Amino acid sequence: MSHTAHIRSHRKPRRSASTIAMRAGVAGGVLSTLAVAGASGSANAAEPVTQTLELPTLTADLAAQVAQSADVTQQAAASYQLQAERDAAAAKAAKQAKTDLAEAKKKAAEAKKKAAEAKKKAEEAERKEAAERASRAAERTTLSASSDTGSSSTGTDSSTSTSTSTATGSAAAVVSFVQAQVGKAYVSGATGPSAYDCSGLVQAAFKQVGISLPRVSQAQSTAGTQVGLDNLQPGDILYWGGAGSAYHVGVYVGGGMFVGAQNSSTGVVEKPLSYDPPSGAVRVL
Template structure:
């Protein structure tokens, strides 16, 4: 026995002849098929279908989407709130406009009513003056002629002297002297100079003494314009058909004829 008999052989085993022939036949058939296909022309390419795998949402993306939805909802709420505020502002503006129009209407109505009342008062005053002129004319042609022979004496003379001394002073509503007066302030001061305390306002002064006829005036009598108890102006008769009165801001204290502005009546205090 050889000394190498126990060592395995390193040669490759021989291939089975039948297997080798089969493989050669298959390879030849495939090559033939490819050759025939190539000769026949290019093959129709089949469509390739590719499957794309979609990524899975991560937790961070979910949080971002949730935050975006919350922000969108907040914007919607803000827009709704703004819409309510705008509607309220519009309603308030309309209400203010309506109120203003109503106030203007009432002011115009009040102005018209005041104008009507003033016109009525002026008409009544003109009627009163017309009546006074008629009375004056009926007594010897005029009051100045009927009373021109009268002369002031005693306290009446002092009252006449006082008011004449103020002629030229300014007229100031509420004025009580010594250099500015209103009508009743001048009359009150004149009678106070002889110790007679008269009421402050013309309405009360027109009823402070005995009512006398305009045809029987004496110096020192108080003349009034308007009704007794509701007179709006007073003055002092100084004789000779004249009176002194604090008329208005444009004329001040003046000496005027009764024909200039005939009074409505007179009262005698002295």
């Protein structure tokens, strides 16, 4: 045995290459980790950390509430719009109503003015007609009085007047004559040619055709055959008052018209029968 066999060697045992490589790998990995960590720490130190908030997830009930709220908002907006439209329509209608009212008031004022003018004209016409009636009545009273004074001297003429025959065309001649006298003056007791009273005009007209009539209206009203007012012919003598007591006479000229010496206001005129409806008529032609 060697004298050195029992002495332990101070030399370390040899490690295998794989072990050395593994240790080197581990060490490198550790260093790499540290390097990354260091770099990460430097980066974290340089940049602020941003925190992310997670939004709550909508549940079914919350979604329904949101939808309902949206509907309510939409309905409110529609209601406001409808109200605005109604307000605008009401304002327009009020403005139109105001305009219509003003127009109606204007038309009413015009109608009132026209009615007042028409009433005034009607009153004037009525006053004029009343004055004419009064004048005719007064004139008839005068004629009646004058006829009474002359009745005794003309009483015999009535019998001869009915016996006098007429020639063909005499009625036309009588009508033509009296119409030619229209516009001439009325003078009580006048027999022409520039002025007449009522019986003087009738007497002068029939004298043109050869018929002699009494001078006064009372006698002239019975000088011929009595005829109805619905059966008149041109040339018939019209009278006012009773037959035999007439206070006014005239000549029917046809077409619902007569000619008479009415009064001092009108003179000899041609008027419709409605102007002064007669009481009766006699026919001598």
